[in-house]
Amino acid sequence: MSKTKIGKIITLEGIEKSGKTTQAQMLSHYLRKERHLNTAHFDLPDYQTDVGKLIDKYLNYAEMPANPEVLHLLYAANRYEIRDVINFHLNDGYVVIMNRYYQSNLVYGYVNGLDTEWLSILDENMPRSDLTIILDAPVQITEKRGTHVNENRFGPAKEFIEKVREAFLSLAEKEKWKVIDATRSKEDIHRDIIRIVENQFGN
Numbered sequence: 375m376s377k378t379k380i381g382k383i384i385t386l387e388g389i390e391k392s393g394k395t396t397q398a399q400m401l402s403h404y405l406r407k408e409r410h411l412n413t414a415h416f417d418l419p420d421y422q423t424d425v426g427k428l429i430d431k432y433l434n435y436a437e438m439p440a441n442p443e444v445l446h447l448l449y450a451a452n453r454y455e456i457r458d459v460i461n462f463h464l465n466d467g468y469v470v471i472m473n474r475y476y477q478s479n480l481v482y483g484y485v486n487g488l489d490t491e492w493l494s495i496l497d498e499n500m501p502r503s504d505l506t507i508i509l510d511a512p513v514q515i516t517e518k519r520g521t522h523v524n525e526n527r528f529g530p531a532k533e534f535i536e537k538v539r540e541a542f543l544s545l546a547e548k549e550k551w552k553v554i555d556a557t558r559s560k561e562d563i564h565r566d567i568i569r570i571v572e573n574q575f576g577n
Contacts, residue, residue, distance in 0.1 A: 381464040385472040388509035391516035392556045398473040400564045414463040418474040425452045442486035450496040481541045509556035
């Protein structure tokens with residue numbers, strides 16, 4: 375991958391505990407140290423922003439009405455909070471690594487019964503991903519890695535996350551996203567990610 379004036383966005387997606395945070399950090403380190411590229415790394419949702427705090431409240435406080443449209447509008451707003459920062463890095467030639475992005479809104483929104491065309495419109499003014507990689511692992515594997523954060527009032531955690539995994543795989547085929555077996559060691563997963571990145575963007 376060569377450094378250009380306009381940067382690239384690489385998005386890592388998958389269900390909870392599939393290894394996205396670890397792999398995003400490993401990829402960022404590799405690109406900086408081995409390819410001498412500037413990188414920026416964002417984890418979404420960002421629950422520390424004003425909108426992020428609303429999302430956390432909406433997910434976990436029963437007194438607020440459980441309306442999935444409102445939830446996914448908030449998720450979109452959370453991304454728009456950092457749009458200018460993303461564009462700043464892209465214009466400076468950075469590789470921007472997203473740990474979740476608008477692809478999650480499509481998948482989780484679909485599982486929540488929302489129209490994917492409407493969900494896509496929410497993010498039409500966000501910078502587009504140049505490469506999307508799905509870290510795929512069965513719920514039986516990921517639940518052993520820790521508590522799933524999706525244990526909220528939008529559905530039983532395990533059943534909900536199984537549907538999310540199915541939706542990720544279904545949309546990956548339609549959208550030409552790359553899928554990696556995330557049941558293996560972090561080193562093996564990292565090597566596959568590097569191979570995909572190098573094949574996509576060149577040396």
